């Protein structure tokens with residue numbers, strides 16, 4: 339599947355949010371997801387505005403903001419609309435289904451209201467995805483999607499092997515809401531139960547052009563190796579926003595990611 343273009347994949351895809359995401363990628367010629375790990379609303383919105391033209395998705399950790407308010411939500415929705423990108427709250431839900439529904443739909447952060455995409459771990463079992471799937475299916479006009487966090491990039495991560503395989507099996511049961519995975523590589527197409535029409539989207543964290551990792555266990559690969567491994571969207575944080583010139587940096591990631599994507603699809607066409 340991953341050797342098809344985003345627009346070819348959009349055509350046959352059953353999930354409207356995935357179709358929208360692929361359309362954005364094609365239109366803006368970018369597969370970059372900015373991990374905007376800034377800690378004030380002002381900084382978050384400023385980086386979203388200046389880098390917005392070069393990204394397909396803005397990934398947030400909304401709970402690290404020191405001044406989260408209604409203005410944060412409105413600002414994010416405005417900037418996402420202005421530059422045509424999706425919002426992904428990297429919440430990593432992990433609790434029992436009943437709690438997670440409350441955390442997703444309500445609470446102080448009102449994630450469901452503004453985030454197109456959220457993610458969750460399957461540590462707690464299938465119930466967590468069932469709970470989020472219920473919310474997504476009840477969402478009426480709002481298009482909402484879930485990514486399963488099937489692997490992690492930090493040293494010593496226990497999300498490997500059977501755990502990762504179980505993530506894929508659970509994803510298959512919720513095709514209306516689960517768009518794909520956060521993982522270091524493509525996971526599903528070679529596995530035994532893969533259906534021919536199955537097309538999960540792979541978001542890859544731990545992407546950096548110039549660093550191998552940090553002092554707290556983060557491990558990086560490059561945009562090129564990630565795309566070669568079957569990633570569809572590259573999530574980069576410090577490599578972009580902490581660069582001396584973030585606009586130059588994001589354009590560099592955009593170019594590297596897009597060229598690697600073009601090489602991949604050229605293999606079959």
Ligand code: UP6
Pocket residue numbers: 373375399428489490491492520543544545546556573574575576577
């Ligand atoms: N992230 C990872 N690895 C994972 C899952 N999520 O790094 O396995 C998230 C981090 C951070 C971003 O929470 O927001 O991706 C990576 O940021 P960086 O590019 O600055 O390292």
